[in-house]
């Protein structure tokens with residue numbers, strides 16, 4: 333059912349200032365932006381290789397996004413899987429008594445969407461989306477590669493994601509980690525929480541870029557670089573809405 337990781341959602345205090353980092357400094361092209369009044373958010377989707385980054389700013393205090401911001405501050409909020417038929421998939425999950433936040437799909441920025449309850453996915457908030465047919469991926473200087481998730485038991489977590497979403501397993505060599513997904517469609521890397529400072533849930537974002545030099549220049553201008561080498565950049569989380577981002581050099585096929 334699931335084709336790829338469609339986007340990773342990040343909650344921010346100000347969409348305008350977050351766009352100055354993700355769109356202008358990192359260089360991710362804007363796909364779509366809108367204020368969704370009934371959900372109380374102002375949101376933007378930015379292209380990142382075969383996936384996207386979604387920025388969400390709450391516009392009211394009585395929404396899940398606003399409560400997340402008040403409780404945790406800015407940061408990684410949810411991961412969205414793309415499916416050709418969100419209605420059918422939600423029906424299947426419902427028949428399995430999987431805990432859902434949306435009993436029926438609704439219109440969101442990414443298309444027809446529905447959220448599962450985080451308790452169904454090891455504490456991670458998962459969205460399913462069937463995007464509009466006319467969406468075509470835009471060229472971007474930085475692409476999404478993987479989302480790192482901290483958990484108690486990566487093998488167990490991977491097993492439940494395989495069962496829920498049919499995500500294929502990608503071979504990993506080093507010990508207790510587990511990786512699910514697609515080489516072209518993004519992966520989820522499940523690691524023991526101790527590897528990510530004890531964090532449970534979404535912990536970091538790995539991205540790839542074919543050209544590092546112009547990117548480093550743009551990122552240095554906004555003081556976002558924590559470390560940069562010939563083939564990698566680590567960003568300062570405080571410059572990236574509290575998201576841990578690592579970018580490595582990679583030639584797009």
Ligand code: CO
Pocket residue numbers: 339341386410412442459
């Ligand atoms: Co989303």
